Amino acid sequence: MDKQPGGDAAAEKEKSVVLSHKEDLDGISAAALMVQSYGCDVKLADYEGMMGALKHIAADPSVKRLFVCDLGLSERNQDEFVEVMGRMRKTMPVTYIDHHAIDEGVAGRLKDAGITMIHDTLDCASVLAYEAFRDRLDEHASFTAACAAVSDYMEDGPAASPLMRMYDRLFVMLNATVLAQCVAAKQRDKDYLKQLVGELAASRYAHEITGSFETARQQCEPVPDMIRTVRDGVKRLRHVAYMDMTESGYKRAANFVLGLGALDVGVSYRAKKEHYSASIRGTDACDVHLGRLVNETASALGGSGGGHARACGAMIPLPNIDDFVRELDRRVGVEMQGGGVLQ
Numbered sequence: 002m003d004k005q006p007g008g009d010a011a012a013e014k015e016k017s018v019v020l021s022h023k024e025d026l027d028g029i030s031a032a033a034l035m036v037q038s039y040g041c042d043v044k045l046a047d048y049e050g051m052m053g054a055l056k057h058i059a060a061d062p063s064v065k066r067l068f069v070c071d072l073g074l075s076e077r078n079q080d081e082f083v084e085v086m087g088r089m090r091k092t093m094p095v096t097y098i099d100h101h102a103i104d105e106g107v108a109g110r111l112k113d114a115g116i117t118m119i120h121d122t123l124d125c126a127s128v129l130a131y132e133a134f135r136d137r138l139d140e141h142a143s144f145t146a147a148c149a150a151v152s153d154y155m156e157d158g159p160a161a162s163p164l165m166r167m168y169d170r171l172f173v174m175l176n177a178t179v180l181a182q183c184v185a186a187k188q189r190d191k192d193y194l195k196q197l198v199g200e201l202a203a204s205r206y207a208h209e210i211t212g213s214f215e216t217a218r219q220q221c222e223p224v225p226d227m228i229r230t231v232r233d234g235v236k237r238l239r240h241v242a243y244m245d246m247t248e249s250g251y252k253r254a255a256n257f258v259l260g261l262g263a264l265d266v267g268v269s270y271r272a273k274k275e276h277y278s279a280s281i282r283g284t285d286a287c288d289v290h291l292g293r294l295v296n297e298t299a300s301a302l303g304g305s306g307g308g309h310a311r312a313c314g315a316m317i318p319l320p321n322i323d324d325f326v327r328e329l330d331r332r333v334g335v336e337m338q339g340g341g342v343l344q
């Protein structure tokens with residue numbers, strides 16, 4: 002990719018790298034803001050690949066500055082994450098920009114290691130990056146951040162709300178939705194995702210990005226079938242509706258499992274090689290922190306997981322998926338009766 006605009010001369014002398022989340026628009030947008038503000042080279046990873054990608058960057062002697070964005074930690078990787086980030090901090094500035102729930106001890110160890118923590122669970126990673134580096138960003142960056150907030154369901158965040166008010170709400174939502182569909186459609190096309198980071202860093206709107214609306218349209222085509230499949234196949238416990246979506250598109254299906262399952266929590270999952278990848282969503286009325294609950298439940302069953310209060314993910318060993326769903330149902334029941342408190 003050509004050099005991106007916006008990096009100042011001082012920043013360009015040293016190689017800055019951003020490692021960001023590739024699976025949703027927040028991660029892609031946060032990367033774009035770091036390209037614009039610090040002229041970063043872009044590395045994208047999912048949760049399975051993030052530690053490998055981080056270690057790869059750590060082994061590259063030309064890297065002189067690192068930003069990690071929108072990649073939450075789990076019990077499985079947090080110790081190693083602290084160790085690698087701390088080692089890198091000895092030779093360069095290291096910044097962690099994230100909004101997923103984090104263990105307090107882990108956050109403390111990152112701070113003690115000298116890592117700059119831009120962390121808040123109330124706003125998405127792109128909005129946090131925008132707030133931290135707005136002096137280095139152009140005016141359009143506020144629009145990019147607002148779209149990311151919508152796609153992460155965090156447009157009501159304290160820093161996102163004023164950004165939303167700057168623009169026409171439906172125009173922000175249109176951009177957020179089209180771009181989010183493009184990110185979902187192109188998960189296996191790293192070149193496309195990097196190019197999209199470049200387009201956003203160059204301050205383009207969705208309709209200025211060639212093919213974006215057609216890609217979004219194609220993403221809609223399987224949805225009517227998915228709705229029918231979920232309506233016919235969803236299973237229900239007391240609080241949790243769930244469904245095996247081993248055919249493709251399990252992530253999007255989680256919202257349909259939640260909505261059409263008509264309980265407090267929706268879980269959709271898909272078999273991969275050695276585990277199920279699960280996506281978990283909660284209704285607004287479900288006042289338990291699913292990210293924390295899923296982290297605990299998945300870890301107890303030999304898996305991992307976590308995320309936000311009402312949207313999170315997990316990896317569960319193949320034989321344990323039924324136990325996971327049942328235990329989650331039980332715990333949601335206990336915490337709802339106990340008047341669970343949102344973090």
Ligand SMILES: [Mn+2]
Nearest residue numbers: 027071126153
């Ligand atoms: Mn995010």
